[in-house]
Amino acid sequence: xxxxxxxxxxxxxxxxxxxxxxxxxxxxxxxxxxxxxxxxxxxxxxxxxxxxxxxxxxxxxxxxxxxxxxxxxxxxxxxxxxxxxxxxxxxxxxxxxxxxxxxxxxxxxxxxxxxxxxxxxxxxxxxxxxxxxxxxxxxxxxxxxxxxxxxxxxxxxxxxxxxxxxxxxxxxxxxxxxxxxxxxxxxxxxxxxxxxxxxxxxxxxxxxxxxxxxxxxxxxxxxxxxxxxxxxxxxxxxxxxxxxxxxxxxxxxxxxxxxxxxxxxxxxxxxxxxxxxxxxxxxxxxxxxxxxxxxxxx
Numbered sequence: 001x002x003x004x005x006x007x008x009x010x011x012x013x014x015x016x017x018x019x020x021x022x023x024x025x026x027x028x029x030x031x032x033x034x035x036x037x038x039x040x041x042x043x044x045x046x047x048x049x050x051x052x053x054x055x056x057x058x059x060x061x062x063x064x065x066x067x068x069x070x071x072x073x074x075x076x077x078x079x080x081x082x083x084x085x086x087x088x089x090x091x092x093x094x095x096x097x098x099x100x101x102x103x104x105x106x107x108x109x110x111x112x113x114x115x116x117x118x119x120x121x122x123x124x125x126x127x128x129x130x131x132x133x134x135x136x137x138x139x140x141x142x143x144x145x146x147x148x149x150x151x152x153x154x155x156x157x158x159x160x161x162x163x164x165x166x167x168x169x170x171x172x173x174x175x176x177x178x179x180x181x182x183x184x185x186x187x188x189x190x191x192x193x194x195x196x197x198x199x200x201x202x203x204x205x206x207x208x209x210x211x212x213x214x215x216x217x218x219x220x221x222x223x224x225x226x227x228x229x230x231x232x233x234x235x236x237x238x239x240x241x242x243x244x245x246x247x248x249x250x251x252x253x254x255x256x257x258x259x260x261x262x263x264x265x266x267x268x269x270x271x272x273x274x275x276x277x278x279x280x281x282x283x284x285x286x287x288x289x290x291x292x293x294x295x296x297x298x
Contacts (some may be wrong), residue, residue, distance in 0.1 A: 006040040007069045010048065011035055014066050016136055016188070018056060025138050027189045091120035092280045097134070098143040101223040101243055102267075103127040107143065110291050115285065121280055129221050131196050132270060140281050145240070155268040156285060159293040162241045163262045165201075166253045170233035178236070178256060181210045188235035189214030193221035201238055203260035211258070214238075240260065242296055267292060 012022035013033065023033045041048050048062035058066060098107050103125060111123055127138070134142055134153065145161050171188075178184050181203045189201075191214050200211045216235050220226055227244060228239050230253055247253040269285045270275065 003040060003043050006036050006043075007072070009036045010040060011066070011070050013049070013056070014058065014062075014070075015036065016083050021136065024134070040196075080298055083217060090118055090283050092122075094121060094123045094141065094277070094280050094284060095137075095139050096123060096125045096141050096143070097132055097137065097139045098125060098127055098283075099145060099223070100127045100129050101227075102143065102145060102240075104224075106242065106292060106295055107288075110288060114287055118283070127221070131194070134270070140271065140278065141284065142158055144268045144270050146265045148270070153270050154273050155270045156289075158267045158269055158289050159296040161265045161267050161296065163265065164241050164244065164248065165236065165238050165256045165262065166230065166244060166248065167236040167256060168230060168233045169251070169255055171235060172254060174233070181212045181257060181260060184212050184214065184236065187216075188218075189216040190229055190235045190237035191216060191219040192223060192224050192226055192237075193219055202263050203257065203259055206265070240265075267296070 009022065009026065009028075012025050013019060016022045016025060019033050019037075020030045023030045026033065037049065044065070046061045047059050050057045050059055061173055096107075104127065107125065111125065111204060115121060126132070127141070131144070132142075142157075144155070148155055175187060176186055181201070184201070197273070199213065201214050203210045203212070218226075218229055218234060220229075223240065223243055226239065227247075229235065230237055230239070230244070231247065236256065241248075244253055248255060269286075269288065271281055
């Protein structure tokens with residue numbers, strides 16, 4: 001068998017920790033991946049993996065082999081990326097992860113224009129408000145909003161992302177207008193489950209940062225669901241302006257506690273640290289940045 005063609009399969013198994021996840025990464029079947037590794041071990045004449053029904057681990061020989069072939073695979077990928085940088089016309093498959101509401105509202109229209117301009121590129125966009133692991137899910141690029149956790153990934157700021165505390169006129173007429181962050185304790189606060197800045201809402205004042213633990217009867221992991229709840233007069237919520245801007249302009253939503261500033265956030269393009277960033281990735285980021293900045297700040 002061709003030992004070299006089995007290396008990406010072996011590396012995918014080690015990195016994901018399972019045959020099924022490796023098969024998903026490689027767009028293959030679990031049985032095909034298992035067969036490939038069995039063939040590799042037979043060709044090498046040594047067992048690389050300890051397999052049980054519940055766990056998967058490297059043998060001592062498997063660890064030595066992985067350290068060597070993983071480095072070789074990285075070098076091969078770097079060489080491919082270096083060559084791709086000299087392409088006259090970019091091409092290839094671009095796998096992107098983005099938050100649901102932001103992806104639908106702002107990325108989707110831009111992608112259509114990008115693909116019309118670069119006909120040899122194909123894009124697969126996975127929209128999910130949950131932060132997915134880029135390596136495990138084989139994303140070339142992810143769009144992240146808010147505070148970024150420490151990691152080995154590279155982040156490039158695309159645009160600012162300001163937030164606003166708001167509610168509908170109907171809600172405020174029934175429950176009153178809060179005059180301070182502490183007054184929010186008497187209100188129904190709607191919560192975004194995947195809020196990256198932590199569980200507390202923070203407000204900047206001339207006396208320092210004021211933190212409030214929001215409490216209410218609705219917690220959801222989708223920004224557009226929260227937006228609908230706000231319009232329906234269910235409560236008060238802290239929302240990105242790019243979602244609620246039109247409702248603020250028409251008076252369907254009212255900004256609150258405007259004398260207090262909210263923490264500054266941003267929209268980032270996040271990608272793996274590589275010696276040569278693939279041209280398809282850098283070109284897409286360069287395309288996104290000015291368009292998003294103009295849209296977000298209009």
